[in-house]
Amino acid sequence: MDDVQRILRRHQYLAKASTAFMYGIMVSIAMNFFWTPGKIYSSGFTGLSQLINTLSGRFLPFSISPSIGLFVLNIPFFILAWKQIGHQFTCFTILTVFLASFMIKSLHPVYLTNDPMICAIFGGVVNGFGTGMSLKNEISTGGLDILGIVIRRKTGRSIGTINIAFNIFIITAAGFTYGWPYAFYSAIGIVVNAKAIDFAYTRQQRMQVLVVTDHPKTVIDSIQNHIPRGITIIHGAEGAYKHDEKTILFTTISRYELSELQEALDESDEHAFASVTEASTIMGHFYEHKVE
Structure with a gap:
């Protein structure tokens, strides 16, 4: 090691x-x-x-x-x-x-x-x-x-x-x-x-992410293994086409981490739907990697 x-x-x-x-x-x-x-x-x-x-x-x-x-x-x-x-x-x-x-x-x-x-x-x-x-x-x-x-x-x-x-x-x-x-x-x-x-330099650009999935635990574990980000879980969502139950995951990442998010979703739920938009303002704690 x-x-x-x-x-x-x-x-x-x-x-x-x-x-x-x-x-x-x-x-x-x-x-x-x-x-x-x-x-x-x-x-x-x-x-x-x-x-x-x-x-x-x-x-x-x-x-x-x-x-x-x-x-x-x-x-x-x-x-x-x-x-x-x-x-x-x-x-x-x-x-x-x-x-x-x-x-x-x-x-x-x-x-x-x-x-x-x-x-x-x-x-x-x-x-x-x-x-x-x-x-x-x-x-x-x-x-x-x-x-x-x-x-x-x-x-x-x-x-x-x-x-x-x-x-x-x-x-x-x-x-x-x-x-x-x-x-x-x-x-x-x-x-x-x-x-x-x-x-x-994409590290300072913030992106808001919404993920709709049938396998929230697997997706959460995969994302957090790739990216040190907190995730908010919204239960009880419903798909309009089949009316099946869905879970929405909400998080904020940097644009630099976008490829890692894609990799995490591919590994955990290939049918997950993700929407990524630019976040103009972030209030509250947002983890930033410290240089040494």
Whole structure:
């Protein structure tokens, strides 16, 4: 059993390291192929490192490259993550940020187009997908991600307002630096980036599930063996066609767990009927897997 757990742990480490490497490639493509040629600022610390690069080049005798700025800005947050979140989480975050910085520095800009709209959209898609895949594999890309986890653990609240304020600052900086049309293009890029993250990172999306079955106990056992979710049982339902007695099971899962739900139903009751809809708001306790 210990050998199996050791193999699984190594597999997880390899998957996380591979994801960190892929993120480094994708953020460097976004930066060097789209954002830099299009004069587009990204969101978060990546955008802040771009701003520092621009301002240092204009007002200092030297410029601080986005790659160096990105890593240096994250150092205080590495320390925060080490103390407040977990050592493994911090090590993979350092690896991810280092690879991103290294790839941005190593991959020279390729000017495919200077069109700011194209650069904003495609830069946002590429970076957002890479970020979403990182989050899906439980590794952080640094910056405000770390602050968000710490605040949510201590207060139960998100840092949505801080994120919005930070990105407004980046957009405003883009306006003063390159002109206000580029501020709007940067805003478009940030929105596209967020949508791409949501597309790739499904763990935070909540789904409401109703299951109609003739074998409630078997289905419940199967679902809870696959997914750590509570289930509400509604007895006394009646099928309108044959008027036979049915049981309705109600639960809420993340979109990330949808495939496991399908597998659980296939194993327990192939004739079960399930309806899955997106839940816009969840109030009360909803179990979230903690990163370490």
